[in-house]
Amino acid sequence: MNLLQPILLGLLNIVTVLLVAPFCEGLLRKITARIQSRQGPPVRQAYFDLLKLLGKEDIESGESPIMQRVAVYLSLATVLTIACLVPMGFSAPMNGAGDAILLIYLLTLAGVCTLLAGLAAGSTYSLVGISREMMAMIALEPLFAIAVVVGAVHAGSFRLDTVLNGAVYGEGFPLSGIVMFAVLLLSFQAFVQRVPFDISEAETELMEGPLMEYSGPKLALFKYAQQAKLVIYSGLFVTLFVPWGNGLAFPLGWLVFWAKVFALVLLVTLVAATHARYRIDQAIRYFAGLLAVALVALILASYGY
Amino acid sequence: MLTPEQSVVAAILLCLAGAVLTLLVSRSKTVAGWLAFAITAGSAALVLSAVVPVLTKGPGHPAQFLTMPAVGFALRIYVDGLSSIFLLLAVLVAVPAALYSIRYMKHYADYGVGRYYPHSLLFLAAMYGLLTTTDMMWFFFIFWQLMTLPGYALIRYEHRKPENVRAANKYLVMMQIACAATMVGAWFLAVVGATATGSDSLKYDFDTVSANLPAMLASKPFDTGVAFALFLAGFGIKMGMWPFGQVWLPDAHPAAPSPVSAMLSGVMIKTGVYGLMRYFLWLVPPDAHANYPLANWGWLIAILGTVTLFTGTMQALKQEQSKRLLAFHSIGQIGYILLGTGACMALLPVVEPTGNVRLLAAIAFFGAIFHVLNHGLFKALLFLNAGSMLHATGTQDLNKLGGLIKFMPLTAVTALVASLSISGVPLFNGFASKWSIYVATIQGTGAAKYLAVCGVIAILTSALTLASFIKFFGVSFLSRTSALVKQQAAKRSKLEVCGLMQAPQVFLAVLCVALGVVPALAFQLMGAALNSSRQGFGTALANAAPMTSTPVAGLETVNNTALFAPVALAVVLGLMFLVVRAISKLGGAQRRAAAPWLCGYASEAECHRYVAHNFYGEIKRYFKWLGGSPAKKK
Numbered sequence: 039m040n041l042l043q044p045i046l047l048g049l050l051n052i053v054t055v056l057l058v059a060p061f062c063e064g065l066l067r068k069i070t071a072r073i074q075s076r077q078g079p080p081v082r083q084a085y086f087d088l089l090k091l092l093g094k095e096d097i098e099s100g101e102s103p104i105m106q107r108v109a110v111y112l113s114l115a116t117v118l119t120i121a122c123l124v125p126m127g128f129s130a131p132m133n134g135a136g137d138a139i140l141l142i143y144l145l146t147l148a149g150v151c152t153l154l155a156g157l158a159a160g161s162t163y164s165l166v167g168i169s170r171e172m173m174a175m176i177a178l179e180p181l182f183a184i185a186v187v188v189g190a191v192h193a194g195s196f197r198l199d200t201v202l203n204g205a206v207y208g209e210g211f212p213l214s215g216i217v218m219f220a221v222l223l224l225s226f227q228a229f230v231q232r233v234p235f236d237i238s239e240a241e242t243e244l245m246e247g248p249l250m251e252y253s254g255p256k257l258a259l260f261k262y263a264q265q266a267k268l269v270i271y272s273g274l275f276v277t278l279f280v281p282w283g284n285g286l287a288f289p290l291g292w293l294v295f296w297a298k299v300f301a302l303v304l305l306v307t308l309v310a311a312t313h314a315r316y317r318i319d320q321a322i323r324y325f326a327g328l329l330a331v332a333l334v335a336l337i338l339a340s341y342g343y
Numbered sequence: 344m345l346t347p348e349q350s351v352v353a354a355i356l357l358c359l360a361g362a363v364l365t366l367l368v369s370r371s372k373t374v375a376g377w378l379a380f381a382i383t384a385g386s387a388a389l390v391l392s393a394v395v396p397v398l399t400k401g402p403g404h405p406a407q408f409l410t411m412p413a414v415g416f417a418l419r420i421y422v423d424g425l426s427s428i429f430l431l432l433a434v435l436v437a438v439p440a441a442l443y444s445i446r447y448m449k450h451y452a453d454y455g456v457g458r459y460y461p462h463s464l465l466f467l468a469a470m471y472g473l474l475t476t477t478d479m480m481w482f483f484f485i486f487w488q489l490m491t492l493p494g495y496a497l498i499r500y501e502h503r504k505p506e507n508v509r510a511a512n513k514y515l516v517m518m519q520i521a522c523a524a525t526m527v528g529a530w531f532l533a534v535v536g537a538t539a540t541g542s543d544s545l546k547y548d549f550d551t552v553s554a555n556l557p558a559m560l561a562s563k564p565f566d567t568g569v570a571f572a573l574f575l576a577g578f579g580i581k582m583g584m585w586p587f588g589q590v591w592l593p594d595a596h597p598a599a600p601s602p603v604s605a606m607l608s609g610v611m612i613k614t615g616v617y618g619l620m621r622y623f624l625w626l627v628p629p630d631a632h633a634n635y636p637l638a639n640w641g642w643l644i645a646i647l648g649t650v651t652l653f654t655g656t657m658q659a660l661k662q663e664q665s666k667r668l669l670a671f672h673s674i675g676q677i678g679y680i681l682l683g684t685g686a687c688m689a690l691l692p693v694v695e696p697t698g699n700v701r702l703l704a705a706i707a708f709f710g711a712i713f714h715v716l717n718h719g720l721f722k723a724l725l726f727l728n729a730g731s732m733l734h735a736t737g738t739q740d741l742n743k744l745g746g747l748i749k750f751m752p753l754t755a756v757t758a759l760v761a762s763l764s765i766s767g768v769p770l771f772n773g774f775a776s777k778w779s780i781y782v783a784t785i786q787g788t789g790a791a792k793y794l795a796v797c798g799v800i801a802i803l804t805s806a807l808t809l810a811s812f813i814k815f816f817g818v819s820f821l822s823r824t825s826a827l828v829k830q831q832a833a834k835r836s837k838l839e840v841c842g843l844m845q846a847p848q849v850f851l852a853v854l855c856v857a858l859g860v861v862p863a864l865a866f867q868l869m870g871a872a873l874n875s876s877r878q879g880f881g882t883a884l885a886n887a888a889p890m891t892s893t894p895v896a897g898l899e900t901v902n903n904t905a906l907f908a909p910v911a912l913a914v915v916l917g918l919m920f921l922v923v924r925a926i927s928k929l930g931g932a933q934r935r936a937a938a939p940w941l942c943g944y945a946s947e948a949e950c951h952r953y954v955a956h957n958f959y960g961e962i963k964r965y966f967k968w969l970g971g972s973p974a975k976k977k
Contacts, residue, residue, distance in 0.1 A: 048915070054698055092930030098941040101746040101824060103753075109928065115919035122915060133909035135897075136769075138779050142802070143769050150768065150809065157817035160746070161939035165822065165953035172810045178802040187799055191788050195904035255927040317834050319961045325967075333796065340788040340795045 048122040048131035055121045060084035062300075066307045073311040084265070088316035091258035099251040105158040110256045113151035114263040117270065120144050123198060124273045127284065127292030129199040137196035138186045141274075145182065148267065152260070156248025167247020170318045174228060174235065177325030181225055184332040185218045185278060188339040202274070204281030219279045221332050225325065226275060226302075227309055230268045230330035233322055234313040240340050272302040347393035347408035351475050352429075354389035357382060358468035362461040369457035376445035377461040383441035383467065387434040389472060394427040394434075399870045405477055405550070417545050419477045424872030425625065425881070428712060429474045429617045429866075432719045433969045435854070436609040437467050439847030439915075440602040443727055446843045448601060450734055454501060462493035463603065466611075473614050480547035482520065490611065491518040497603045498595050510594035517591040521580035525618070526861060528573035531566050532559065553626050553879065560620040560627075560634035573638065574622045580854070581616030584681060585651040588674040589658070589971070596670035597739065601730025608673045609723035613715050616680055619644075620712075623688060625879040637880075642791070645685025652678020652928040656807045658971025660814075661963050663955045664739045666728040668815055669722065672765065673973065675808060676718045682801055683711025683780045686787055686794055691880055693790040699902060700888075703787045704886035706900065710779030712872075713865055717772040717858065721764040724851035728758040731848070732819060735838040736831050741815065741955035746824030750838035753845050755820040757852040762816045764855045765810035770913055772855045775862035775898070776806060782905045810959060818955045823939070826949045834977035862910050863892035 064081035075146025100106050122132040122140050136144075153172060156164040192208030192215070195239040206215035228235035249260050276298045277284065283294035316324065345353060361382030368374045397403070405421035424429070444463070446457050469490035476482045495518075499511035533546045534555045545551050560567050580587040592612070596604045623644075627635050655674030662668035690704035731754045732747065735737055748755035764771040784798030826831075832838055839845075858865050870892075873885040892898050897908030941947055963972070 052919075060662050092927070093932055096932045096934045097937050099937055100935060101749040101821065102752075103934075103936065105748060105821065110922045111920050114923045114926075115916055118919045118923070119912070130912070132915065134906070135822075135908040135915070137905045137907065139778050139905070140769055140907055140912070143767065143774060146806065147768055150763075150766075150813070153813050153817070154821070157813070157821040159939065160821065160823040162951050162953045164939075165957075168813070168817070169953075169958045169960075172813055173959055176803070176806045176810055176962065179806040180799060184799055185800045187785050187795060187802075190785055191795060194786065194789070196782065196786075197904060197906070209810070225616075254932045255930055258930075259923060259927055266944070322961050322965070333799070336795055336799055337792075338577065340792045 044134065048126055050128070051121045051126050052118050054126060055118070055266050055269050056262075058296075059262065059269050060088060062268055062303045063265045065303065066310070069304070069307045073308075074267050075327070082293050083221055088258050088262055091261070092255045094254040094296060096254035096256060097251070100158040100160045104157055106155055106256070108151040109151050109158055110153035110252070110259050113148060113155065114259045114266070116144060116148040116151060117263045117266045120148065121266070125202055125271045125277055125284070126273055127198065127288075127295040130202065133198050136198070138190060138198060139196060141198065142179065142183050142186060146175065146179055146249045148263070152263075155252070155260070156250075159248070159251035160253050163245055163250050164248050167250070171248065173318060173322060174325070177322060177329060178225065178228055181325070181328060181332055182220060182229065184336050188214050188218050188336060189278065191336075191339045202277040203284070204277075204279070206278060212339065213343045214335040217331060217335040217338070220277065221328050221335070222279065225328055226271070227306060228321070228325070229271045230306060231264065232306055234266075234316050236315060238240055265304040268306065269299065269301065272299045272306075275302060345392070346403050346406060346476070347397050348420040350393035351420055351471055352408060352423055354386040354393075356472070357386045357389065357469045358464045361607070362464040362468075365464065366457060367716075369411050369455060369460065372449050372456050373445070375456050375460050376448060379464060380441040383437055383466060386467065386471070387438050390430050390434050393422050394430050397422050397424065397427045397875050398868065399533075402875045407730040407798060416481045417478055417548065418482050419545070419548055420475045421477045421549075422475050423878075424874060424876035425617070425620060427875070428473050428716065428869065428872045429613060430471065430690045431615060432716055433470050433474065436606060436719050436723045439727070439850050440605045440723065441728070442913070443605075443844050443847040444600075444602045446841055447730055447734060448600065449502070449728060451600070452523065453691055457719035458496055459500060460601070462496045463606070465489055465493040466497065466606065470533070470610060470614060474617055478547055479549065479552060480526060480533070483529070484526060487518075487522045487525075490614070491515065491522070494518070494607070500600055500603070501598070506594075507598040510591075510598040510641060513591045514595040517580050517587065519841055521577040523577075524573045524580070525577035528577065528899050531570035531573070532556070532558065537804055547818060549621075549626060553628055556627055557634070559620055559632035560631050564634060564703060568636075571623065574618070575640075575644070575870070578615040578622070579647070580615070581618070582677050583610045583651075583655075583674045584647055584677065585654050585674070588651065588655065592674055593658075593667055593670045593971070595665060596673065596726075597666035599724050599732060601666070602651040604669075604730075605723035605726040606943070608670065608726060610720040612673060612677060613719060616677070616684070616711075616715055620684060625876065625881050626886075626973060627686075627879050629879065629882060632692060637688050638791070641685050641687070641689030641691070642793070645682055645689055645794065645797055648681025648683075648685050649800050650678070651675070652804050653800055654969060656804045656811065657966050657969050660807055660811045660959060661972050663667045663741050663973050664743055665732060665815065665819065666726065666739050667973075668741070668811065669725050669729060672808065672811065673718075673722060675804065676714070678804070679777065680714050682797055683707045683783065686784050686797070687711060687782070687884075689791045689794065690783070690787045691883060700790045701883065702888050702889040702901060703783045703790075705884050705889040706779050707787070707867055708784060708884050709784035709866060709890065710776050712869055713779060713862070714773075714776035717764065717776050717855075720851055721761045721773060721857070724757060724761040724848060724855065725765065727844075727848050727851070728761060729752055729797075731840045731844060734844070736827060738827065741818050741824055743827045744819040744955075745822040745952060746820070747838070748820040749824065750828065751820075753805055753839060754848060756788065757848040758889065760852040760855050762812035764859065766812050767805045768809075770856075770859050770909055770916070770953045772788065772858035774859060775865070775907065777801070782900065786904060796869050800941065808865040814955055814958045818958070819888070823947065823952055825952060826948060833857055860913055861894050862898060862907075862909065863894045866890055866892040866898060901948045
């Protein structure tokens with residue numbers, strides 16, 4: 039087995055995600071500011087923020103500081119591992135280490151780390167945020183899972199290079215694939231935890247929820263993980279639903295992939311800047327509706343439509 | 344050298360003798376405890392000496408120990424691969440539970456151990472017997488009662504609490520109904536005057552029934568259908584299948600002392616799974632396929648499994664008592680096992696040229712049986728954790744707990760391992776078995792359309808399980824230290840349980856992680872087990888060999904459609920962890936401890952804590968109709 043190629047590709051993915059994530063955040067802030075008729079910070083401010091936080095005092099408020107540290111480190115570590123499972127202009131680096139089911143569960147694990155960190159911090163605000171975030175995860179995990187499963191049913195395989203290659207559309211645009219595209223587009227803000235679905239953090243009422251007690255390098259890592267998540271989910275969405283052009287020869291395929299990711303980030307920004315936050319019960323009703331539609335799509339897919 | 348069958352009988356006899364001995368020394372809790380542990384360990388060694396040769400060299404021959412031809416009474420014992428896996432699970436849980444009991448039982452100040460150790464040894468002996476006997480009538484009855492009656496006594500151990508007695512009575516009634524159902528089923532299948540392998544005296548023996556089944560299925564399809572329905576009901580009651588499980592299981596498990604809860608949930612309900620697999624898949628000979636509606640039974644069991652896993656877990660989400668929460672999760676996890684078994688039965692009869700579907704049937708079976716093993720390990724561990732919490736704080740009420748990780752770090756770590764395992768987080772054992780079940784159900788959609796929906800509901804339920812255990816672990820070990828914990832910590836110098844109680848928890852936690860990182864070991868074990876139990880549909884399953892499994896490269900289905908390499912994943916995740924840790928040190932930030940911020944309005948008090956009751960309000964409200972909500976406090 040040739041190990042060199044996956045390692046190089048994995049490193050490329052990780053470094054790209056780490057470099058691009060703050061850029062996306064900066065872009066997001068700038069555009070939001072412009073929409074709200076403000077000047078906005080320069081795009082590079084997002085990098086400076088992270089660097090500055092790394093040197094700030096690190097206050098640990100929980101009963102178990104070790105738990106807090108492990109949860110925070112694991113949070114970003116999981117996100118970076120997921121980056122190795124997503125094909126970003128090339129084939130997925132860890133294609134030989136797991137399949138689409140593993141991907142679903144690793145995405146959940148990334149969320150779990152945030153929850154554990156919040157629980158370990160012990161603030162009541164954190165716990166309220168965690169309860170909300172977990173409820174959202176209960177609805178969101180199956181949505182993403184159904185998208186993957188529809189792809190797996192059409193392709194007859196769980197392999198990442200098969201599923202994350204527009205497998206939802208199988209051969210000739212079945213109805214189920216198109217429905218899932220719509221469903222995931224409508225819930226995408228929630229996956230990347232942006233307005234109108236940033237219910238668990240809700241600055242104005244919960245003061246960042248699970249992150250409330252975190253400061254200094256831990257907050258930097260959390261922020262970094264969140265920014266990386268935006269990039270990775272956008273990448274996943276692109277590979278699942280907008281696969282055209284990804285297979286082109288380097289550098290064309292690579293450029294096309296990242297162009298699509300930036301377009302998606304732009305879309306997220308526009309929606310986030312122009313919407314107000316939902317209440318948790320409104321959000322859950324909304325997700326439940328989407329889940330019902332997704333289940334219908336799954337039944338359609340199992341009958342080959 | 345004893346044959347496997349003789350070893351099992353010796354183990355049973357040892358436990359029976361031990362029951363008498365521990366009764367004699369029950370005046371001293373310590374002596375009785377150590378004696379019971381020694382006997383459990385001795386019987387475990389005997390059982391292992393039976394299991395190892397069966398798995399490595401193949402099964403021996405059924406051995407007959409007692410016969411009474413007049414009533415068709417024969418103690419015939421046979422240890423094959425399927426029995427071996429379940430025996431192995433029984434041993435892996437029983438020994439830690441026995442070790443845990445020694446110190447745990449001391450905290451019952453006003454209840455003696457004379458009703459504890461003898462009964463738990465009888466209980467264990469009955470399980471050894473039930474997993475190996477080939478008699479579907481009398482010895483099945485004897486072992487079933489030997490399991491039920493001591494179980495009854497153990498559940499009502501704290502008999503001065505009326506709710507425990509009520510729980511035990513419910514358990515007793517349900518088990519008797521289950522016993523009757525399975526025995527009537529066996530009576531339907533037994534042909535009078537049948538002489539296949541033995542004499543008339545063995546008409547309820549697996550071999551005789553199995554030999555007569557093709558003719559029965561052809562001539563009396565209705566009677567055999569009723570018989571199998573009765574088996575499903577009987578074993579369904581035992582394992583806690585919806586709707587029977589909700590009747591007795593959530594009351595019985597919390598009532599028993601924690602090591603017994605671990606045995607009840609880890610092993611006893613699995614005897615129902617064993618019965619289901621044995622009767623539905625191993626009893627029917629392959630040449631009876633045409634008249635045996637296996638796919639329909641598979642459909643029924645898969646749907647029942649899906650309903651069980653969803654209802655059980657959703658009801659568990661509402662619980663605020665630690666052991667009651669775990670008991671509802673037992674129902675939920677049994678649902679996964681049923682779904683795997685059902686999917687296997689639905690896919691097995693499908694004939695298609697590539698053999699792909701048969702492969703998936705075998706994967707579903709592997710998933711089911713691996714989940715049996717995994718659930719036994721992590722649920723036993725969780726019950727021991729709950730026992731330690733109970734031992735330290737004197738309460739099962741999660742609302743009153745908090746911040747225990749500071750006082751009980753080792754219990755906290757093992758509880759975290761178990762919580763992550765049951766939630767199916769990758770690199771823990773629950774993931775590998777759930778993964779197999781998902782692969783089989785979702786890819787099996789081509790042959791049975793409903794399976795994809797079942798699989799997705801199982802994925803959704805796994806998120807519910809996670810939510811429930813985030814709550815369980817979070818509010819008891821993390822969060823803020825509660826008033827009760829503070830008070831207990833002030834009263835006693837240390838809350839953490841002693842080494843004798845820690846060792847079993849650590850042992851089970853290590854097994855959970857080991858099977859999670861190297862699931863290939865379990866798959867090789869299960870492959871060997873199937874190889875040494877080639878009767879009925881077992882042959883087809885053994886021949887399928889659906890996975891390539893190597894410890895380092897992990898698991899991969901033979902047709903290359905799904906793979907999981909935990910070692911590679913662990914290496915990458917570990918490296919990333921170190922990288923992230925290094926990044927966090929780059930700025931040289933100082934660390935400081937401080938209390939959480941309450942907006943500066945009030946100092947922290949008990950009423951500010953966010954407790955178990957507050958979690959997931961919206962979801963609990965939407966699913967109120969599903970029942971299982973804890974009773975309102977008066």
